[in-house]
Amino acid sequence: MQRLLKGLINFKTELAPSMRPLFKDLGAGQAPELLMITCSDSRVVPHLLTSEEPGDVFVVRSVGNIIAPAGKSGFSVGDVSEASAIEYGLEVLGIRDIAVCGHSNCGAMKAIVDGREKLSALAPNLVAWLEHGEAARTRLSVSDFIDPSLPEVDRLSQANVLQQLDHVASYLPVAKRRGEVRLHALWFDIGKTMVSLFEAERGRFVALDEAEIARLLAPK
Numbered sequence: 001m002q003r004l005l006k007g008l009i010n011f012k013t014e015l016a017p018s019m020r021p022l023f024k025d026l027g028a029g030q031a032p033e034l035l036m037i038t039c040s041d042s043r044v045v046p047h048l049l050t051s052e053e054p055g056d057v058f059v060v061r062s063v064g065n066i067i068a069p070a071g072k073s074g075f076s077v078g079d080v081s082e083a084s085a086i087e088y089g090l091e092v093l094g095i096r097d098i099a100v101c102g103h104s105n106c107g108a109m110k111a112i113v114d115g116r117e118k119l120s121a122l123a124p125n126l127v128a129w130l131e132h133g134e135a136a137r138t139r140l141s142v143s144d145f146i147d148p149s150l151p152e153v154d155r156l157s158q159a160n161v162l163q164q165l166d167h168v169a170s171y172l173p174v175a176k177r178r179g180e181v182r183l184h185a186l187w188f189d190i191g192k193t194m195v196s197l198f199e200a201e202r203g204r205f206v207a208l209d210e211a212e213i214a215r216l217l218a219p220k
């Protein structure tokens, strides 16, 4: 609690003065352009990765950056909170870019690799939740493009990003805008402080260093 209160005081005295004009504008409403779905992991900070300011990114965080897919009814088979964020982001805020960002050394992916049922007694909700990541195992087994030099947990994490994007695409607000909504697969290597992007035309995750970003930004 002490740390929380000290942080709040620091925000009020050190950060808030320079941010007051921005927050004054944001007080009237938000118009983010990106919906980012990422893991609850404390080491992944979406705004840091994208150098964005408050108001720029609509964020959903979940254990394992997992999005439970939509069922035939259109409702989530696992978590209507996530589904609500997708509906609100697209239908109300008008967002057209959605990124799922996974990361290295992910505890959720490790639990799947180790066998999530081992956690049944301690964390039954977690075990049930991770079921929505199991399809990534199958995906990994047929994804020979994923860097074999990575640890198994990280390879599963990359396959999981692609799997969760498929789950995102199962929701009607996304499905009915096929071609209009852009889906992005990101992966953050924490130890290397490097973000990679899955480039469909190259069929693999590519590290976003300065040269690669310049290539992506260059006029086609």
Ligand SMILES: [Zn+2]
Pocket: 039, 040, 041, 063, 064, 065, 103, 105, 106, 107, 108, 109
């Ligand atoms: Zn994680």
